[in-house]
Amino acid sequence: MNPMPYGLIAEFDSPAAVLRAAEKVRDAGFRRWDVFSPFPVHGLDKVMGFKNSLVGWFALVFGGGAFIGSMLMIWFMNDFDYPIMVGGKPMFSAPQALVPSYILLVLASAVGAFVGMVALNRFPRLYHPLFKNSRFAMVSRDKFFLVIETSDPKFSETETRALLESAGSTHLELAVE
Amino acid sequence: MADSATPLESLVPPAELRRGLQVPAHRSLGWLTDHLTAMPEGKTPLWWWVLFIPAAFCAAVVLPTMLVYLISTGVGVWGNNVPVAWGWDIINFVWWVGVAHAGTLISAMLFLTRQHWRTAIGRAAEAMTVFAVMCAGLYPAIHVGRVWFAWYLFPIPLTTGMWPQFRSPLMWDVFAVNTYLVVSSLFWYMGLIPDLALLRDRAQTRVRKFLYGLFALGWTGSARQWHNYEKAYLVLSGLATLLVFTVSSIVGMDFATAQLAGWHETIFPFYFVAGAVFCGFGMVLVLLIPLRKWCHLEDIITMRHIDRVCKMTLMMSCIMGYIYLMEYFIAWYSGSPYDSWVFGHRLFGRYYWFGGWIMLLVNGLMPQLFWLKKVRQNLVLIFVIAVLINIGMWFERFTIIVGSLYQDFLPSNWHPYYPTWVDACTFLGTLGVFFTMYLLFVRFLPMIAVSEVKAITPHADPHHPLGGAKGAKP
Secondary structure, eight states: OOOOEEEEEEEESSHHHHHHHHHHHHHTTOOSEEEEOSSOOTTHHHHHTOOOOTHHHHHHHHHHHHHHHHHHHHHIIIIIISOOOOTTOOSOOHHHHHHHHHHHHHHHHHHHHHHHHHHHTTOOOOOOGGGGOTGGGGGGTTOEEEEEETTSTTOOHHHHHHHHHHTTOSEEEEEEO | OOOOOOOOGGGOOOGGGOOOOSSOTTSOHHHHHHHHTHHHHSOOOHHHHHHHHHHHHIIIIIHHHHHHHHHHHOGGGSSOOSSOOOOHHHHHHHHHHHHHHHHHIIIIIHHHTTOTTHHHHHHHHHHHHHHHHHHHHHHHHHTTSOGGGGGGGSOOOOTTOOOOOTTSHHHHHHHHHHHHHHHHHHHHHHHHHHHHHHHHHHOOSHHHHHHHHHHHTTOOOBHHHHHHHHHHHHHHHHHHHHHHHHHHHHHHHHHHTSOOTTTOOTTHHHHHHHHHHHHHHHHHHHHHHHHHHHTTOTTTSOHHHHHHHHHHHHHHHHHHHHHHHHHHHHHHHTOOHHHHHHHHHHHHOSSSHHHHHHIIIIIIIGGGGGGSHHHHTOHHHHHHHHHHHHHHHHHHHHHHHHHHHSSOSOGGGOOOOOOOHHHHHHHHHHHHHHHHHHHHHHHHSOSSOHHHHHHTSGGGOTTSGGGTOTTOOO
C-alpha cells in the first residue's frame, strides 16, 4: 500500500524568498498551508493574516484568577478561619495581602503563558509527517519551507507545483503521511 | 552547505547610520548553527572534566553529608547564636538570590527593551539564574531548625486547623523564591524549545534524538508555532522583569521590617535589588570570560558584549556606592544613637570593621576602574574584578547581617559570631551544585540561544540583501 501524500514541500534559501512565496500562496487562495523557518521571519505574521495570539489571554485569566483567589485565601486563613493576633497588625489588610497575591499573580500568569503556548501549538506532539522527510531536518538550520497540504481544497499536484516553482522554490517534494 | 564568509564591505551604510554588529554578521546561518552546537554535539573537552569532577564531588558528597549532619544534629552545628540568629545560612541565601538576578535582567529586561546584544549571553545568564535560585532556596528550607516541619510554610489544610500567617515578609519570601524558581525555569525552558528541536534534527544517535525530541515537544518551526511562541516569550519576559524587582525587594523587607538598627531602613528593598543585580553581573562575567575562550565563542560573545556587561556593572556599582553613602548619611542625620553606633562600628568596630571597608572599597570604588576603556578590554583584569565583586558582595551581606545583629539593643546580649566548618562546607556544597549543573548545561544544551542569534543576523532579515531582499546584491 502506498503511503498517503501529506503535502507539497517547497524549499527556499532565504527569508525574503519564502516571504514572497507566502504572499503568492495566500493570493492564490490556499487555506491549509504553513511556513517553516529556523527563526520567526519578520512580516510573515501579516502575510499569513494571523490575529493576535491568544497566549496573552491565558496569562491574564490565570494571573487574574490567582490574584483574586490568593486575596480571598489570605482573608479566609488569617481573618476568618484562624484569626491570630500578631504584632498588633490587622487580621486582614489589603496592602500586606497584596504582596503574596501579586507574587502568585506572576506565578500563575507565567504558567498560563506557558500552558497557552503549549495548548495553542498542540504540544506535545512528538510525531509530525514532515519529520519523515530528510530535507526537512534542515528547517532548524538555515532552510525555509513552505508546505501546502494535499487536504487543501485548491490543491492540485501539477498546478500547485507550478505555483511554488514560479515562486522561486529551490527544491520541491511530495511529503507522505 | 555554503558556509563561506560573505564580506560586508559592499553593504556599509553611511557613517552616521553605522552601528556595530550585534553578532558576527558575516557568518552564514549554517556556520552559526554548526558552531553553536559544537559543544553539545562534540567530544567532552578535558577542561570540562577537570572542573566537573571536583564540582560534582562537592555537590554529591560534601553537601549531602553536611545536610545529614545538620538535620540529624541541629542548627547548633552552625556558628549561629543569640543574638546572631542569622549567620551564613541567610548570608548565602541572599548572595545566591542576588547572583540569580542579573540573569533575569539580561534575559528578560533587555529583551523588553529590544537590546539585541542580549541574545548572545541571555541563555547562559538565564541558566545561571535557575541554578542560583535552586541553591538559594535550599538555605531557608534548612535553616528552620526542624526541617521536617518546613511544609507548614505552605497553605495546606491540616487536621490542626492552622494556617500560615501572611503578615510576615518571611512568609512572602517563601512565595517569592519559589515563584522565581518556577518562572525563571519556565522562561529558560521555553527559550530552549527551538534549540532542542535543532539538536533533535541534528542528532546522530537514537538516544539523543529521543531525548532532545521529547523535550522539544514536537517543535517544527512553523509560522503558527512561532506566532504563539513569540507572544508567550514576550509575556514571560514581562513577568520575569517584574520578578527582578520584587524577589530581592521582599528579601530586603525581611530585614527592613525588623526593628534592628542597620536593618530598619526604607531603602532596603531597592538596596537589595541593586546589590543583587550588581553581584549577578559579576557572576555573569566570571562564567562567560572563561567559557567564551574554552568553547571558542569569541565570535559570538564579542568584546562588545563584555564591554557592555562591564558598563552595566559600573552603573550598578555607582548605585551601590550611592546607597552605601546614603546609609551612613541617614545614620548620622537621623540622630538615632543606635544607628550611629551600628554604622560607626561598621568602619571602626572591634570585630567586623573590615566589612564596611570592603563594601566601600571593593563594591563602590573598585568597579570605577571600568570607566577606563583599557580596563574594559583587559579580560584578565575584568575577571579579577568580577571575582572580587562576588566576594565583596558576599561580605556586604555578612556586614549587614552579622554586623547589625551581634550588638543589639542590650549590651549584655552582645556576642561575636564565628562560622564553623559546617557553615563553610555547606556553602562549598552549594557552590558545587551550582557549578555541576552549569557544567552539565554547557555540555548538553546550547549555551547560546541559536535561533535567537540567527534571528538578529542580516541573513534573517527579509528586507536585507543578505536575507534575499530584491533589488540588492550581496
